[in-house]
Amino acid sequence: MNSLNLALRRRLIETIGRIAGMPEVSAIVLVGAGGVFSAGADIGEFDTQQAFVEPSIHAVMAAVESSTKPVIAGIEGLAMGGGLELAMAAHCRVAMAGSRIALPEIKLGLIPGAGGTQRLPRAIGLEAAARMICNGDPVRADAPSLAGLFDLVVEQDLLEACLGLAQRIVRDGMKASLLRDRAMPAPASPLFYQELEQRAGSKGQWPAAVNACIACLRAAEAMPVEAGLAFEREAFMKLFDSPVSGALRHAFIAERTAAKIAGLPVQTGIRPLRAAAVVGAGTMGAGIAMTFANAGIPVRLLEMKEDALERGLAVIRANYEGSVRRGKLSRADCDQRLALIRPTLSYEELRDADVVVEAVYEDMDAKAGVFRQLDTFCKPGAILASNTSTLNLDKLAAVTSRPADVVGMHFFVPANVMPLLEVVKARETSAEVLASVMKLAKRLKKTGVVSGVCDGFIGNRMIDPYLRQAYFLLEEGALPEQIDRALEAWGMAMGPFRAGDLTGLDVLWSVRKRRYVEVPGVVYSRLPDRLCELGRFGQKTGAGYYRYEPGAREGKPDDAVRALVEGYSAEIGRARRQISDEEIVSRCMLALVNEGAAILDERIAQRASDIDAVYLLGYGFPAFRGGPMYYADTLGLREVIASMARFQEQAGSDPAFWQPHRLLLELAESNGTFN
Ligand SMILES: NC(=O)c1ccc[n+]([C@@H]2O[C@H](COP(=O)([O-])OP(=O)(O)OC[C@H]3O[C@@H](n4cnc5c(N)ncnc54)[C@H](O)[C@@H]3O)[C@@H](O)[C@H]2O)c1
Incomplete structure (x- = not known):
């Protein structure tokens, strides 16, 4: 994918420098091997800090821009992020019609950090540039909105087209100017920026990154290019150090790392699967x-x-x-x-x-x-x-x-x-x-x-203690709608009770009934069974933790459930108390984390980030928190254990539940992390 990792950056600098010194060469064509121009930065490098080791992407771009011989970027396949920014530093660009280009940094809670916010508007206008940066989605190179970015869009023979363009510049004196030297387009209307601001926070549009993008575009309007580039760099680094971007980058890498099978013998064959x-x-x-x-x-x-x-x-x-x-x-x-x-x-x-x-x-x-x-x-x-x-x-x-x-x-x-x-x-x-x-x-x-x-594999095994905590919280004083609201406000796609109503409470009941027999030592609240005994199986029966009007998918809080929950607390002699949203979230999350530690220790999961991937992709865990194990790491494992000890001491708690798993204790002891 020609990721712009340190090795490739070194080679680019060295090669451009060497070619610049060859008198017989009068233009440089930059194309990607393997049918792809470049997928951009190597995200894995970010967290090793290698991404910032010189020569940085900025140094490569400076080498391109200062080349006395015109550089023509020939784009096919993909030009993403830093790859596209590199192409934007060239004197000219030629693209294959079907290639896709994008500045997807927003998806990692970032903005382009190598001039994307300063050069792209000079090529395609402020509005089109803002749209590309703020949604991060790929655009086909032949899209009309990109007309100002490419000198030529071709259906085939990319290299030939690049060489043809080089000849026109060198032999025929065609003018090729750098994007940085182009005039900024007319200022965008303030309304336009307002609209962008309003969109921030909707799916995949991280507010801090959208706001940084707006600030950078305004800088592009107001400042000389060099100052705009410096402004962008600073804004990028600020986002880079933010917890949201850290978690999103972890999520991105976790999902990709999952594909690697630990300890797989090198010569392992792959069976062809055709039918x-x-x-x-x-x-x-x-x-x-x-x-x-x-x-x-x-x-x-x-x-x-x-x-x-x-x-x-x-x-x-x-x-x-x-x-x-x-x-x-x-x-x-x-x-x-x-x-x-x-x-x-x-x-x-x-x-x-x-x-x-x-x-x-x-x-x-x-x-x-x-x-x-x-x-x-x-x-x-x-x-x-x-x-x-x-x-x-x-x-x-x-x-x-x-x-x-x-x-x-x-x-x-x-x-x-x-x-x-x-x-x-x-x-x-x-x-x-x-x-x-x-x-x-x-x-x-x-x-x-x-x-x-193991019982439930990674995902469902962890959901069991999470749900057990949610049920204990009902016994102690919370209501389903409060628990759902607290967890959803924290970022979960769906709270446990709305999710249960959707899955079918009978399904969860049958799992519990089996576990009552197989693991009799594990303490369960019997409250959810009471609901099932009333035939309330969730959406499919029109009633579960919520009440559903005929045909409605959105449930309404139900007084009958409230009465059942409060009656149950009285029956087991539990004085109900006000429970904070913070306690709800903390107890449900740490229940996941402790079981995750056991799963990791037993080698049910290959690595902590695989557990995170399971929760991010299968259980509606918010990407901006990186997954349960990453979240625990960000809290600090000592803090996790301290919270568990507090929960253990609370009246009526099941002390066995809050016993930190051995691996969690060990890691905390050594100031370690799961990931
Ligand atoms: N529903 C879920 O959320 C979910 C999620 C993950 C995994 N699963 C698992 O997937 C499996 C199926 O679940 P489901 O929800 O689709 O159940 P289901 O009841 O909707 O479907 C089961 C189907 O299997 C057919 N069937 C039963 N015995 C058969 C046989 N001997 N030969 C051929 N067909 C037979 C039935 O006629 C029925 O159509 C279960 O093992 C379940 O645990 C379910």
Whole structure:
């Protein structure tokens, strides 16, 4: 991707310097190898401080701008962030029509730090530049709004076009001026800046970064270019040091690091996965089949009975048709995807599948039956995956004659939308199968995170203590709407009670009932069971922690729930008290953190940032807080332990709950961090 890391910056400086001294050279063409100009800064370098080691990106740009020989940047593929800023330092730019350019720094809570806010408005005007900087999305090079940025946009033969332009400059005397020397466009209307300010804080628009962008654009209007560049640099560094940007950068890296499988032997092969199958066409199976079809992979969808199959297909059709109606999918793509999903009632038809995902009822006998059939009918080398949320994958693998081919693929609902895939490594799963499924995850446009086998894997195992705290808070004095409001105001996409109403409280109840038997020592509030005993299962029954008007998805606080909660506190002899939002957030978060420490210590997760990735991608954890483990790191692990000790001493608390995990204690002791 030609990231502008230290090695590449050194080579650029050295090469430009060397070429500048060659009398036989009269112009320099800068193009990217591998079909990509440059994806910009190496984000991983930021936190090692190498990004600021000289030669910095500014030094490279200075070398380009001060070159006595005209430099022509030839852009294809991508020119992002610092890559685009480098191109903007050149004397001329040529782009392939389909290449995409962006200044995506805002997504990391930053602004362009290498002249983007000063040079881009000089090329395309203030409004268009502000839009690109504040939303960070890529724009095609042939978009009319970019006309002022490129000297030439071509369909093919980029290098030839660059050389042609060089000749026109050198031989024909064509004038090529640096963007920094161009006049600033007319000032933007104050209304325009007001609009930008108002948008700050909406999805992905970090207020501090938007405000910094506005300040830099105003500086570009008001100051000489050199002063504007210095102003931008200072604003960038201020954002860079902010907690929001630190967390967003961590989230960015965590999601990318998750793809790396720790300890994978170098020669591990990857199985070609050309055809897939899904067993069970219920909520998950239908979504998983769509996920394969969306990636262009043909998929057999197997059910036991015709009517169940028809129901599943109807759901799939309705989903795609909805996308066509909303203009998100073309009719042709819809038809193509539907044609890739081929229904069947016979295991015989799964013979060609390279990977099969089982998504039948969460019942060991039902799943074992399916795996025996798969073992009989699937070809040797087929990957046999289960979407189980809680069942022991090792036991499932043991019913087959090929446990090395068995793996967990834990999708999240809706499977065709949610970006997370927990890839569960069972005791005997081979490295090849694990690596193949992690690669498949990428093709399916999911972030695969490796998890070991345990009850609930990474995500759901951690949600259990989080929910237990939420239920204890109800007993002690809070109401569902207060807890939801506190956590949502803190940044969670959805509070635990609204989320429970959506998932189905019966589903959570059945998990608890199993755990009451399997782990009798763990203390649960029985309050949520009371609600379920009343048949209040959430949205699907019109009532859960909230009351739902017919057809409404937004619940309303319910006096009946309040009475139930208060009655329950009285019944167990708990004097209700006022609980602060701060305590709510702290208890729910530290519950996640302590379980995360256990998961890390038991090597269920490969690294702390994988746990963060799971929560960011699958559980609506706010990116600007970086994930639960990163959040704990920012609090300081000693502070985490001190808070846990305070909670432990509170009247009525379960002391075992707040026992800090060994790893947490050890890290705090050594002033360490999870990440
Ligand atoms: N719903 C979720 O939120 C969620 C999330 C992640 C994982 N899961 C897991 O996914 C699996 C399926 O869950 P779901 O919510 O889709 O259930 P579901 O009840 O909606 O669907 C199960 C489907 O499997 C079919 N089926 C049952 N036995 C079968 C068999 N022997 N052969 C073929 N088809 C069979 C049923 O007819 C039904 O259509 C479970 O293991 C569940 O734990 C569910």
